[in-house]
Amino acid sequence: MALKIVKGSIDRMFDKNLQDLVRGIRNHKEDEAKYISTCIDEIKQELKQDNIAVKANAVCKLTYLQMLGYDVSWAAFNIVEVMSSSKFTYKRIGYLAASQCFHESTDVIMLTTNQIRKDLSSPNQYDTGVALTGLSCFVTPDLARDLANDIMTLMSHTKPYIRKKAVLIMYKVFLKYPESLRPAFPRLKEKLEDPDPGVQSAAVNVICELARRNPKNYLSLAPLFFKLMTSSTNNWVLIKIIKLFGALTPLEPRLGKKLIEPLTNLIHSTSAMSLLYECVNTVIAVLISLSSGMPNHSASIQLCVQKLRILIEDSDQNLKYLGLLAMSKILKTHPKSVQSHKDLILQCLDDKDESIRLRALDLLYGMVSKKNLMEIVKKLMLHVDKAEGTTYRDELLTKIIDICSQSNYQYITNFEWYISILVELTRLEGTRHGHLIASQMLDVAIRVKAIRAFAVAQMATLLDNAHLLTGNTQRNGICEVLYAAAWICGEFSEHLEEPMVTLEAMLRPKVATLPGHIQAVYVQNAAKLFATVLRGHEGVPADSMVAQETSQLLIDRLPLFVQSSNLEVQERASCILQLVKYIQKLQQKDVEVAEEVTALFAGELNPVAPKAQKKVPVPEGLDLDVWINEPPSGSESEDEGRKSKGKAVFAKEESRHTKPRYTEVDEKELAKRREVRKAEQANNPFYIKASPSSQKVYQDGVGVEHIPVVQIDLSVPLKVPGMPMSDQYVKLEEERRERNKADKKKKKDKKKREKGEKGRRRRGDSGPESEEDITPAHMVDIVTEEMPENALPSDDDDKDPNDPHKALNIDLDKPLADSEKKLPVRSHRPDEVLKSPMEDRQVVEVVPEPKKKTGKEKKEKKDRKKSKEKKKKHKQEEEEDLMGAGSEEPVQPEETKEVAAPPPASTPEASDLDFWLSNAPVPSNPQAAAAPASTPRTASGMAAVAPDSEPEEAKDTEPEETKSSTHKKKKQKKEKKKKKHHHNHSDGAGDESVQNGTVEEEEPLPPMSNYALLAENSYIKMVCDIQGNLQDGSQVVVSVIFENKCDSFIKSMEFNVLDSLNSKLQRPDGAGPHDGLIVPFQLPPGISNEARFIFSVQNIVMPQKLKGTLTFIVKTDDSSTHEKLDFKLHFTCTSYLITTPCYSDAYSKLLESGDLKGCSLKLEGVNQPFHHLLARICFHHHFSVVERIDSCASMYSRSIQGHHMCLLVKTADQTVSIDAKCDEPGLLGNVLDEIKLTFSQC
């Protein structure tokens, strides 16, 4: 028995592994599905085993089956099991399977959070790596939120392998959990300068991806990227950065100017085609963004076009393709420079590669001019004939029409030619674009009056030869053309030479095989033709016979249409048939009817713009949203409303009741009525019966062969549509142009007048000047499309509202607020998180010291002796150095005066960029470069001196200077970070913040912090901030910053709090209720760090205090002592509030709901600006401003348990009154007390 079990497990071991499965599938080609289903059964068995190896094997096979298209989601739980194996081998398989088949709605993903967290913090880097890779494929909003902290920590991992993966996955996290973007961004930015190229590349990758969607938020990173671009040698990184710049330049033309130089250098120097191509692409983007005014503008374009030509001429099809692609971008703005390469592009049309042909076609679109249009289209027509495969031919067809019709037929000089091109295109078999040709025919015929006669003649021929078009296939798309032809012939029938012939052609029995809507047009236009014929022949006695014959023809043929199954055709036909019969009667009495019949179709139809309907302005005083009748009162229940039929207010409701009644009546009496009607009809001699029997009578009566038209048909000079007529026009056109030229030479004086005339004739003609001497062959007048009066020119293009990147449109330049910064950061922060302002100043003062020793600086000192003016400036610079970034602002205005590059600075960040952009105009050669590049801050005085100094020296100083300026920028940023943590500022520091700290234009705010002192002794200082937990309604997060104040090492810190009934410290599972929490770090001397503790709270109405103790070991060189520090945690009611944005409409709804209880508060003697006051309430009490009007503002906040709290703050003469409303009066009272306290303190 035991042996059997052993044998069984050995059997397991010999189960199919993946390779066997693969081989098996291959060997069972004929019954693959059956084989796989047995395999799946086996897998199911294997998954039931306890052995993880067996399970992993099964999961492995499932991964393969998933690839073949089998749904394996049923095994999701087993995959999780394999993921959580401790062995890397299995874990890797598990994560792979998960990444292949998990997605957002896989419910077991919820179970993985802790496992993933464990793997992320695994000591084995490959466990972490595998988890990150897997997570990148199935991250959900929940996972992103829960793991954001862990991943952020990994971004600073010691191993670059982990760092780069963590950086990359952040992009996915941002997408799923946009709130994490702002807190994580500073660290992401740091990674741009990571020593490991892989990590750097990953960071570039992520930021580029982010910036592509919301470029304007990343403009401020341009200097950093610029530096990277000039320093990096990794082509992959370079490509990404250059692509990013391509996205940024449209937003900031100055950036483009700065870029051109280095990019051109790259273009010249690089040997990598991929890099070259991207450089060219970005230069093109720059050139597009620079509307005008670059001196070497055309040189750059020439360079690009030249390089692209090399690409296109390359034998590598890929380069050819990309060259054409880039060329089409240049084309939009600089068509001239592309047009010179027409030969090359036309050559590409003959390429065997369809992608390349299509690209070349795109280019042609922009290359046409009046001169070459005919030639190009002729070439395309040749291709149409040659093309095999309908897709490419259809593409050609649409392109031809696009090219010709672009910008209101701008390039067409001869519409006869165009019409004949269209007619030629109708010969295409099997095209889907019949309707396109048809609409072009209609458009041209309607809008170009001069062409109508010609168009009508052509259309008549088309109608006559309709059998060639409809040909064999019924569903041939080309028969749409007949729709246009019939309509044009009918509408403009006065131009028809032989209306009778056309009329006959339109009434042939074969027409009945056309689609219904075309038949309908045929019938209607036959009537129009009829009217024309009548008018033409009446009055002349000899011709009255012709008129009568025409009537007879109609009467003979129309019944065919009366029979039609298409309702529209039937209706029109029977209507017109009756009419004609009546007319015939009158004719027989020799009454003149032509006048009246023509009146039926009088009036001209004008083209209407496609958007016209939408643009009809709403008349003044008409409000479509207003109730027409008063709405039913809310108290009345719906049932009641329905019962009281008489009261029904809306027309809709009315109809709901009445409709069924009518149908009922109908059904009851239908049969009866039908009987009655039939009887009536039978007795009525004037009723035309559409029954087959009556039809027969007509046909017997006349017979097709008696139609006189047949003879006339022969006399018509028949144009065979198979002959390409458009070629004739090309020749004619050439001749005409020659003649024109000759004429002009003779009569130069006349030219001017002619031009003027032409200008008047052609509306919207904005062709290039060089083409002006091509006069159109006809008097062409393009009727513009009609628009309603007062139509608004706006065109609202709507973006995809589901784009996940919309959520990532977050301003990253705004300094992080304290609350934000904390949210996802769980542990280690940068060291300088908390330092007293004094220390800050020291640091600031110390840093610039070594810089002064650079050669540059020394030289300046010498110069200073020489010139007093310069001395002053240098002093300024010194000051600037001392104050760090802060003082750059005030210097700038002066500087701009001198350098004359005026960037208006609105926000500090923007001006950082402004500074960078206006600074250091890009040198045209390295020697001359030194001067401007090195002197921007010392300004013009220096610049004048610099050229005198030795070029070499200048060269040397340049990098120094740039280095120092970037250094400074870094410092500046650091300082900004620090500032947010200051509790109080000394006066000097306060000044600084006034200079650069705020975003608002109003008087800036003093720095604020919510961190309150918790406890302090000679070893350690604790400050804390308490915030509601966004994710969990019953939790608050206490962030404590520990600062080591002594000279010794502090370790083994343990944080403990005496729980109350209401508030409990959350301890890990398994810990007792009185155990302390170990603080997860140690503190070297002078260092501070932050830890976060979570408390669960039940009742949030009352503030409360918790007693706690921190125990720690102070370790000196020789001894270590246990120390302890008691503290009291004060949970204010404010700390239960969460800053929640609220829209004003939702806000007013909330107030109207009447659920809220009110309370108010008056503060006397507050002498702060109103916006300071609001900012304080927002910052300290977690409110957000809903709306602010002058000195009155409404604010909103929400408690962690979902209580709404609304404030109305008003101020007048140092008195602030706050009216507050909340659904929990106790909470409200306490919060108001706390607000009062805040303002009494300041």
Place this chain on the structure above:
Amino acid sequence: MIKAILIFNNHGKPRLIRFYEYFAEDVQQQIIRETFHLVSKRDDNVCNFLEGGSLIGGSDYKLIYRHYATLYFVFCVDSSESELGILDLIQVCYITLLYTYHLQVCYITLLYTYPLQVHFILQEVVMGGMVLETNMNEIVGQVELQNRMEKSEGGFSAAPARAVSAVKNINLPEMPRNINIGDINIKVPSLSPF
């Protein structure tokens, strides 16, 4: 962003698929079929870019592919990726594959015998749709380290199973007769080594 990586043979049979965006299994298969249909009718001497698969992507997306003997490597990427860069990346993937397995296995059987391993290599190159590493040495190094780790844990399936499958593996007619891959005339656009 890379939206999907597909490897299939000359008959359209998938050898490896990797979607960085969720598609249901049947849609995945449809995409493979459509992509195969688009790619397979192209000559080898035309360009390696294709616009417009209707199922995947849209106007912003391109298919970039390479054809090696019996296999198509297709990447579906959006406009943020450099076309030539991706072509090189495919090359890197492919060479890594061959290199890691010491060119002992002809590529036809490669994807038969090591379907998962190919995934693992790919994971070191592309992660979540973004290019992770382009340096071949780095990729090979990481893959080998991980494989070594797997070995130290006793390999994927226990030793006996390994032995058995090794025996099964000796399937003489299927062994490639000619392991010469000189016919891959891959022109690496002179991109300096990543």
